[in-house]
Amino acid sequence: MSNERLRAAIAARGWTHAILAEATNVDPKSVERWVNLGRVPRRQTAIQAADCLGEDLHALWPELRQTRAARAVSPELxxxxxxxxxxxxxxxxxxxxxxxxxxxxxxxxxxxxxxxxxxxxxxxxxxxxxxxxxxxxxxxxxxxxxxxxxxxxxxxxxxxxxxxxxxxxxxxxxxxxxxxxxxxxxxxxxxxxxxxxxxxxxxxxxxxxxxxxxxxxxxxxxxxxxxxxxxxxxxxxxxxxxxxxx
Incomplete structure (x- = not known):
C-alpha cells in the first residue's frame, strides 16, 4: 500500500525521491519503497526525513507512534x-x-x-x-x-x-x-x-x-x-x- 501522505509532502516541497534520499543518506530505492510500497524506515531515518520535509513524523508514519495513535481514514488526512x-x-x-x-x-x-x-x-x-x-x-x-x-x-x-x-x-x-x-x-x-x-x-x-x-x-x-x-x-x-x- 502506497504512502500518499509522504508522496504529497515530497511533491509539495518540489523534491524528488533522489533529493530526499540524499538528505537522509539512504539509497533512492529506499525512498521509492517508502512511497510506493508503504515501507516504514527506521525511526531515526524517519525523524530526519520528516524534519527535512517540515512534516509531522507520525503524520507520515503513524506506525511509529508509541502512544495514542491516530488512524487515517482518508489519504487527505x-x-x-x-x-x-x-x-x-x-x-x-x-x-x-x-x-x-x-x-x-x-x-x-x-x-x-x-x-x-x-x-x-x-x-x-x-x-x-x-x-x-x-x-x-x-x-x-x-x-x-x-x-x-x-x-x-x-x-x-x-x-x-x-x-x-x-x-x-x-x-x-x-x-x-x-x-x-x-x-x-x-x-x-x-x-x-x-x-x-x-x-x-x-x-x-x-x-x-x-x-x-x-x-x-x-x-x-x-x-x-x-x-x-x-x-x-x-x-x-x-x-x-x-x-x-x-
Whole structure:
C-alpha cells in the first residue's frame, strides 16, 4: 500500500525521491519503497526525513507512534489532534504563510491567532499583496447562534465579547485589496483555516470550548474528497455572510 501522505509532502516541497534520499543518506530505492510500497524506515531515518520535509513524523508514519495513535481514514488526512490546544499556533501561521492563491478563515472568534502571533494582520496583508485572495468570516456577536453557543459552552457573554474582539482585530484589514471580511450567523459546526490545498479543521463538540475539541489537518489530493467537503462548507457559509464596512 502506497504512502500518499509522504508522496504529497515530497511533491509539495518540489523534491524528488533522489533529493530526499540524499538528505537522509539512504539509497533512492529506499525512498521509492517508502512511497510506493508503504515501507516504514527506521525511526531515526524517519525523524530526519520528516524534519527535512517540515512534516509531522507520525503524520507520515503513524506506525511509529508509541502512544495514542491516530488512524487515517482518508489519504487527505495528514494528522488528527485530540484537541486544538495540542496544535502549536505556528502551524496555523505557517499554513497561511505558505499560501500563494487562497486563504480562508471561518470562525466565531479564534482570537488565539492574534494573541499568539501579533503580526497576523501584517502577514495577511503581505500574502494579499503577493496575489493571494483572503476571505475571513467571523461570528456575528448579536446572532442567536453565537449566543446559544455561549450558553452551551457555559461561556455566557464571553463568546460574544470574543467575536467583537476578533472583528476589531480583523476590521483594520477591510480596505486592503485582496482581503474581504464578513460576519456570519450560522451554527458553526467546524472552524476552518485554509491555505491553498492545506487546511486545519477544528471540529466543534457540544458543550466543549474549541481549544479542547479535535483538529483535522488535511491536504487536498483528490477531487470531491474530505478537503473539498470542508471547502464547500466554507463557501456556503461565506454566501450567507454580511460584508464588514469600515
Amino acid at each position: 495528514v494528522a488528527l489532534y485530540g484537541q486544538r490546544a495540542d496544535v502549536a499556533p505556528s502551524m496555523f501561521v505557517d499554513l497561511f504563510a505558505r499560501a500563494h492563491e487562497r486563504i480562508d478563515i471561518l470562525v466565531y472568534a479564534a482570537v488565539f491567532l492574534h494573541e499568539a502571533y501579533p503580526r497576523l494582520n501584517t502577514l495577511l496583508v503581505e500574502r494579499a499583496a503577493a496575489g493571494c485572495t483572503v476571505r475571513i468570516a467571523v461570528g456575528d456577536a448579536d446572532s442567536a447562534n453565537v449566543q446559544q453557543r455561549g450558553r452551551e459552552e457555559k461561556f455566557g457573554h464571553g463568546i460574544e465579547s470574543r467575536c467583537r474582539l476578533a472583528l476589531l482585530h480583523f476590521q483594520a484589514l477591510h480596505a486592503t485589496p485582496g482581503i474581504e471580511i464578513r460576519t456570519h450567523s450560522t451554527t458553526l459546526y467546524n472552524s476552518v483555516y485554509r491555505g491553498d490545498d492545506e487546511m486545519m479543521v477544528n471540529a466543534h463538540v457540544w458543550g466543549t470550548n474549541a481549544y479542547a475539541a479535535p483538529v483535522w489537518h488535511l491536504r487536498r489530493i483528490v477531487d470531491g474528497g474530505l478537503f473539498d467537503t470542508y471547502a464547500d462548507s466554507f463557501d456556503a457559509v461565506w454566501q450567507t455572510g454580511r460584508p464588514v464596512k469600515g
